[in-house]
């Protein structure tokens with residue numbers, strides 16, 4: 001199984017072991033710094049820590065961590081140029097599988113500018129992007145994201161993440177890949193399954209988004225097992241359990 005969106009830096013080694021033992025071979029860990037960011041050096045340290053330290057920590061417990069780096073909308077900084085320069089080099093050296101997570105949260109001017117710039121970098125470097133949608137004002141912010149993406153990037157290169165039953169109608173109209181985050185206080189496995197049941201398994205990726213917030217490191221295997229219990233076809237289940245992610249991120 002592949003968990004397509006998590007935050008390894010805020011989780012314990014015990015979580016990595018649990019995930020691995022439950023059948024997760026690979027996970028994509030994304031950038032998000034949960035504390036105040038004074039300047040770009042703090043953000044750069046966070047990103048380097050994920051790349052160099054958390055990948056090693058997880059591999060000691062069997063979990064193969066792939067990395068997505070970028071400027072999260074809650075981490076927008078005054079001088080993002082250093083981060084952009086590093087993004088080019090991480091992409092060139094195949095150190096990251098996507099730019100992410102990026103996106104919009106409060107729709108500030110700075111957020112929008114940084115989001116657009118990172119979409120342009122993805123376009124230029126032919127990279128994938130993982131796009132966050134917020135808990136509050138999800139519909140309104142998603143609308144803005146859907147409006148901005150095609151002005152900068154082929155929709156097929158973007159994953160719009162944290163899609164739920166309230167916004168699936170809008171998201172499904174795009175050509176983007178869609179992330180289903182099964183997480184306490186966010187979305188239950190039953191809701192993810194109802195979306196897959198209605199819209200098919202082709203366009204979706206599953207993830208736990210485990211972070212410093214209430215999380216379940218086993219939400220992906222639990223959802224996959226539930227799909228098995230409900231007798232969905234093996235072929236469909238494999239798509240969301242790992243095949244879609246393997247193909248999309250070339251991992």
Ligand SMILES: [Zn+2]
Pocket residue numbers: 005006007030032101132209211
């Ligand atoms: Zn996240």
